Amino acid sequence: MPELPEVETIARGLAKRVIGDVIESVWLGSKPEPLKSPAKEIAKVLEGSRIADVQRVGKHIVFDLDRVVRTPPSAKKKSSAKGDHPEKAQWVVHLGMTGRMLVNDPTDELAKHTHLVATLKSGRELRFVDPRRLGRLSVAYGFEPGGKEPLDVSLQDFIPLFRGRKTPIKSALLNQKLLRGVGNIYADESLFRTGVRPTRKAASLKKDDLARLHPAIQEVLREAIKLGGSTVSDYVDSDGEEGFFQLQHRVYGREGELCLVCRTPIKRVVIAGRSSHYCPKCQK
DNA sequence: ACTATGTCCTGCGAGC
């Protein structure tokens, strides 16, 4: 579901409401799929931790946690024991297609497919809900997923990402090891604004194509963030609010409808198993 | 090292 603008919107909303709060207890559901780290470790690291920051990294939500690791009294006299010491840890959340991270009042009804509830000192709850269970929860100590941040990458660093790649440019844009955060909607929208067909081999794009693609991606992502992301079927932010960028989509989800520039019907093809939309006249 | 394909899940709407 969520791509960079949606995750950014969620992370900003969460930051406003939970920074400084302390996770008092964690409830984990019985379904193991959403857990990338062992359940015991997630519960252990989260419980008692203070949320120092919430940030988006690619499509991940990263909670920076400050926690005090307590050494059991029995171990204190041993020479190897360090005693109580602060530790930096991160709670990393990937929402997959249908994941939601919500701030709730404890009296709010528990949604179906709730896999985690973190009770906060303030009395509120952080809830992770994910019907398809393609999302993932983990803890890390220095999270670094690789790939370049699309909003930060310079043109100089952007151009070589596609050198020698025979895969369609659409697939390359979805490859999180190259750029982290671009997904199906924003790949299609960026390529439309660039005038490049999604089926073109990545390596076939000339320097001037890439010099247009680079700002097009950033423009689309920035505009989408401004509008709170795209709600196609069920995306909502941490307050349960929908986004509005879907009203600005020029090709995504518009198969058979007329191109807003040239009135040619928008085409849909499947690339790497994903629906891809383009204008056959505007995109070469 | 790169690339194409299948798989993980549930829910929804279209079509019959």
Added chain:
DNA sequence: TGCTCGCAGGACATAG
């Protein structure tokens, strides 16, 4: 009304 089918914002494992 009820059924089946295809499709969905993502990422990985696997095989070539």
